[in-house]
Amino acid sequence: MFEFRILGICPETGARAGELITPHGVIPTPVFMPVGTRATVKAMSPREMLEIGTSILLSNTYHLYLRPGVDLIRKAGGLHRFMNWDGPILTDSGGFQVFSLSGINRVLDEGVEFASHLDGSRHLMTPELATSVQEGLGSDIAMCFDQCVELPCAKDEARQSVERTLRWARQSQEAHTREDQALFGIVQGALFDDLRSFCAQELIQMKFPGYAIGGLSVGESHDEMYRILDLLNPVLPQDKPRYLMGVGYPTNLVEGVARGVDMFDCVLPTRNGRNGTILTSQGRYNIKHGRFTEDWGPLDPHCDCYACREFSRAYIRHLYRSGEILGARLCSWHNLRYLIRLVKGAREAILNGTFPLYRASFHRLFEGGES
């Protein structure tokens, strides 16, 4: 029911192009996965997500567990039917959100005790519960419950979090029963090379169908992120998909692909979209800026999305200044399309043997134009 095939490798970098087969469809990799936190990609409709070329969505266990609750989604026939998205879905385990969103949390051996950010109610999230909730949601890919740490992080603390993450990975795997759902392991270890390697090797022993790299894009430098990716690239099994969690900045996507990453997710395109920040092939800018007042060109002259085909910067700036929902819609739409196309372009370049050129050209245009 699950299969990962590599269709091409860049001889210079090792970047991979492949496909991941799931019960809800085939995902060409590398792939950018838009985030539908609360069973909707903010400001977008499912048919728009199809139109922009989305091949897999991510949704958040923590949020759906608290509201509307997994029982309701189970009654709906699962998350796919609830949100009317028939393509593949990946759910995270909530491991990140119980730390980042909950005001109060306490890490115990059995799990994390936390207070809901919605109403303060107390909950205990365990590897077993995170697995059971994800089975109830019925995602195609589920994640092990893991312990994230903040950066900077002392080595002792990082070691403990790796040990706990590994123990919880075993418990998640034991609790997991759905054969139509793949469970991925998550490599933690902060910025410590030996802990990252150790964590990866231990997870590989457990034979997961895919491996995620967690705990990055949380404040470290690009170079630190790339060092960890370079370290893990030869360690992780070549024949399994690798997923770099929470990363969506264009530069990081291209460099992640160059370091053997197959899957990415981030709220950046929609969050940026709602505040008027536009990601383009020629850098980023904010549409509210006065210099766009009489700019009749599209958001991004190299983009093929609805927003870029049909509306001017001057009009979209007017929508933002007026607080109109269509402004948030058009910019989210464009940003998502831009990232999906950026990663899709990397895939084609890998298959065509031109990835190093694609990478260099991206950097020249994107960073050259960044404002």
Added chain:
Amino acid sequence: MFEFRILGICPETGARAGELITPHGVIPTPVFMPVGTRATVKAMSPREMLEIGTSILLSNTYHLYLRPGVDLIRKAGGLHRFMNWDGPILTDSGGFQVFSLSGINRVLDEGVEFASHLDGSRHLMTPELATSVQEGLGSDIAMCFDQCVELPCAKDEARQSVERTLRWARQSQEAHTREDQALFGIVQGALFDDLRSFCAQELIQMKFPGYAIGGLSVGESHDEMYRILDLLNPVLPQDKPRYLMGVGYPTNLVEGVARGVDMFDCVLPTRNGRNGTILTSQGRYNIKHGRFTEDWGPLDPHCDCYACREFSRAYIRHLYRSGEILGARLCSWHNLRYLIRLVKGAREAILNGTFPLYRASFHRLFEGGES
């Protein structure tokens, strides 16, 4: 360039079905016109407006005059190109908004002095300026600048407002130069039958290509509204379109059609949509109500819109409770489609000779089901 043809009349009520030809297309009447206050129908995109069967949009002179300003829209090539809507557009004159939105306003013989609701800046809106702004916007149908009064209203005050409205109508007409834009007169007169008749007869002398009925749906009872419509129905020329301004409640639409009205506009479907109030053939309700928690049916079982075809009440309720934009989008979408279809249905019934049946059936279902 403008022509109004009557294609059928209900022998029992006098309700009319026709078509209004404009430079941007033919408008089948009676018609409901969605409102794009600030050059966008809130939460909707132009292509969605086409999909739900919109044949003409309304936009607001007051709002566009203040932001982004008519100069910018003129530079864009007019409002159609600015907002990417190639169908007909009607603009109001701002007469209503200078009273309802401006904190401070003073009625002078030459116009209305008002303070912008955006930044408090002082402006003088005159019949000449309102006409010139609408010519700059390039709408297909423009409205004379008129004086609205609040209800209840003393007769003296109403008489003065009618006299001013008539004088301003003459000035608007004299100032008007665009041949590709029709200028409609507006009947005022509060709830005084003699003033309403007088105002209508005076306007008719000026030979406008269409007549609007203003100053209703501002707090009077349904019966009072219907009395004024009954009064004006035989007075207004049969061969010109009649537009009942600011009216969008389903019952009023059907009863307006029964009293010879051809055009309606209202923010009700989008405003209701954003707060979760759903208009349906079987009455209205708020989707946030707990009884929809596990309701897997559509918003309206008799509707053919995207929201009703693809999403459940339980899911849309979840979107509202979570503050998700898609909730506002789907409910605005449905409400607009419902009103457009309601009026379109009335048109077909007039042409088929079944309008009295249509009207009775509407009342039975809509008011029977209202919650």
